[in-house]
Amino acid sequence: MTDFINPGVVLIFGALLLPALPKNMRGPYSVLIATVGFFLTLIAEQGFYGYMSLFGMDISPLVRVDKLSLLFAYIFSFIGLIGIIYCYHIDDWIQQLAGLFYTGASVGVSFAADILSFYLFWEMLSFCAVLLIWSQRTKEATEAGYRYILVHVAGGLSLFAGIMIYISQTGSFQFDSFMSYSGELFWWLTLIGFILCAAVPPLHAWLPDAYPSATIYGSVFLNPFTTKAAVYALIRGFPGAEILIYLGSVMAVYGVIYALLENNLRRLLSYHIVSQVGYMVAGVGLGTITLGLNGSASHAFNHILYKCLLFMSAGAVIYATGKEKMTELGDFGKYAPLTAISFFVGAFSIAGFPLTNGFIG
Numbered sequence: 001m002t003d004f005i006n007p008g009v010v011l012i013f014g015a016l017l018l019p020a021l022p023k024n025m026r027g028p029y030s031v032l033i034a035t036v037g038f039f040l041t042l043i044a045e046q047g048f049y050g051y052m053s054l055f056g057m058d059i060s061p062l063v064r065v066d067k068l069s070l071l072f073a074y075i076f077s078f079i080g081l082i083g084i085i086y087c088y089h090i091d092d093w094i095q096q097l098a099g100l101f102y103t104g105a106s107v108g109v110s111f112a113a114d115i116l117s118f119y120l121f122w123e124m125l126s127f128c129a130v131l132l133i134w135s136q137r138t139k140e141a142t143e144a145g146y147r148y149i150l151v152h153v154a155g156g157l158s159l160f161a162g163i164m165i166y167i168s169q170t171g172s173f174q175f176d177s178f179m180s181y182s183g184e185l186f187w188w189l190t191l192i193g194f195i196l197c198a199a200v201p202p203l204h205a206w207l208p209d210a211y212p213s214a215t216i217y218g219s220v221f222l223n224p225f226t227t228k229a230a231v232y233a234l235i236r237g238f239p240g241a242e243i244l245i246y247l248g249s250v251m252a253v254y255g256v257i258y259a260l261l262e263n264n265l266r267r268l269l270s271y272h273i274v275s276q277v278g279y280m281v282a283g284v285g286l287g288t289i290t291l292g293l294n295g296s297a298s299h300a301f302n303h304i305l306y307k308c309l310l311f312m313s314a315g316a317v318i319y320a321t322g323k324e325k326m327t328e329l330g331d332f333g334k335y336a337p338l339t340a341i342s343f344f345v346g347a348f349s350i351a352g353f354p355l356t357n358g359f360i361g
Contacts, residue, residue, distance in 0.1 A: 004049040006063060006111060007040035007077055008121065011104030018097045027088045030096045034081040034103065041077040041107065044070065048113060059173045064113035068297065072232045075301050076106040079224045079308055086312055087217035095135045099221045102128035106225040110232060114173040115163050122159070122233075125197075125226050126152040132218030133210050144213035151196065151206040159193025162186040178237050191238060198230035198281055199274050200247045201254050207274060208258070212266035212324070216315030219266055223311050224304040227273060231280045231300045240287025248285055251278025263325050265314045269307065272350070276303050295361075302361035306349035313343035 014033035021029055050062030080103025087095055105128060108121035126149070133145040165186035167173060181187050192203075199207040211222050238244065255275025262268035280299050286292030316339045318324055349358035 004044065004047075004063060004065070005040055006108065007037040007044070007073065008104040008106070008108030008111060010040060011037040011077075011080070011100050011107065012124070015097045015100035015104065018093050018100070023091060023093075026093050026096060030084045030100060031081070031088065033100055034077075034084040037100075037103065037107065038077040038081045041070075041073045044073070044111075046070070050113075059114050059116065061113045062117055063111050064175075065111060068232070068235065069110045071297055071301060072228065073107050073110040075304050076103060076110060076225065076228075079103075079304055080106070080221075082308065083217070083220045086220055086315075090217060092135060094131060095215060095217055098128045098131040098135070099217075102132070102221050102225055106229050109229045112175060115166065115175045116173060118175045118233075119160065119163055122197075122229070123156055125229060126156065129210070129222055129226060132221055133214045135218055136213060136215045138213075141213040144210045148206050148210045151203075155193045155196035155203075158189045158196070162189030162191075162193060165189065175236060177239055179240055182241070191241070191243075194230050194233045194237065195244075195247065195281070197226050198234065198277055199227055200251055200281065201274070204251075204255075204274050208267050208270040211270040211273075212264055216311075216318050219315065220308055220311050223269075223273065223307050227277050228300050228304055231277060231284070231296060234281065234284045235293050235296060239284060239293055241285055244281050244285030246285075248278045248280070248282025251275065251281060254278075263327055265317070265324050265326055265329075266311070268326075269310055269314060273307065276307070276350070299361040302349070302357040306346045306356070306358055309342060310346035310350070313339055313346060316342075 011033060014036070018026055018029065044065050046065050046067070048061035048064055052059050052062065080099065083099050084096065087099065101124065105121045105124035109118060109125070112118035112121055130145045130148055133141050133148060163186070169186065178187050178190060196203045207227070211219055214222055234244065252275050255271050255273070255278060259268050259271040259275060262271060276299070280296040283292045283296035283299070316336070317329065320336065321329060323329055345356070349356040352358045
């Protein structure tokens with residue numbers, strides 16, 4: 001691709017080399033590849049790149065770098081780097097590989113200009129998520145991983161069917177707004193594929209089921225990528241779809257109610273993802289550039305930062321105590337003040353406290 005190196009592709013192919021390295025080299029190598037991916041994202045210039053033909057049909061451009069794609073690519077590549085540093089010390093190349101691959105797939109989704117490339121990177125997200133869930137190596141994680149696969153295969157098939165009908169009816173491969181085709185069969189099939197990954201009720205049960213079942217490092221990667229990639233896809237493909245206002249409103253209330261009822265720390269944070277993504281989905285439904293789409297994108301960016309901080313803080317608590325039920329933790333902050341401060345920063349942010357990014361969002 002002229003004048004452009006896709007950071008997502010670099011991260012994915014870099015991850016594939018990880019198993020061949022000696023154990024003592026895997027941690028530094030993972031950080032290096034994640035850093036290169038973040039740097040390539042930072043220097044990416046706006047424009048369209050990459051051209052190819054498939055079965056005699058022109059598919060171009062393959063890559064779109066604009067303000068929206070850059071916003072999500074920045075935060076995806078940055079949080080991927082933070083996640084790799086967070087799991088630097090572990091002796092499990094599968095989690096490190098999945099983390100790099102997951103980051104690369106998310107960046108690839110952000111930059112995909114054609115619908116086929118987008119779908120390829122989109123399906124990689126589910127593959128990486130399952131690896132992170134199964135890395136816990138418990139019966140609960142194995143079962144949760146299989147349930148995750150079943151749900152996301154259904155969503156992927158719906159999306160694929162929508163894409164094939166879209167290409168057949170329009171002759172276009174470009175991934176842009178579908179709103180001019182509102183109500184068409186492929187419009188609904190594509191929307192279902194997106195809202196399933198956004199964890200819109202009643203298609204949300206996979207999220208609080210799978211995220212707490214993963215390793216504490218896997219949860220840090222699971223939180224920012226799949227649901228926020230879905231928010232990006234909705235902003236790109238369904239701005240102003242009125243149904244999203246109602247779905248997002250239900251999500252916001254539903255998720256926070258179940259979060260209040262939870263005693264498991266990571267399950268509480270998982271339900272709160274449903275609630276927070278609800279605000280983003282509702283904003284996409286509003287469709288207005290200033291208050292709707294920009295607000296959703298801003299909230300997604302900020303949410304990734306503070307929610308990953310919360311998951312990392314929770315992971316530190318679980319690592320130190322082996323307990324996840326909040327009623328069993330006691331006054332943990334007395335013994336781990338830095339962890340407690342980090343958690344409070346995330347909590348204040350998610351509450352929209354002044355001087356935090358949550359307040360701005």
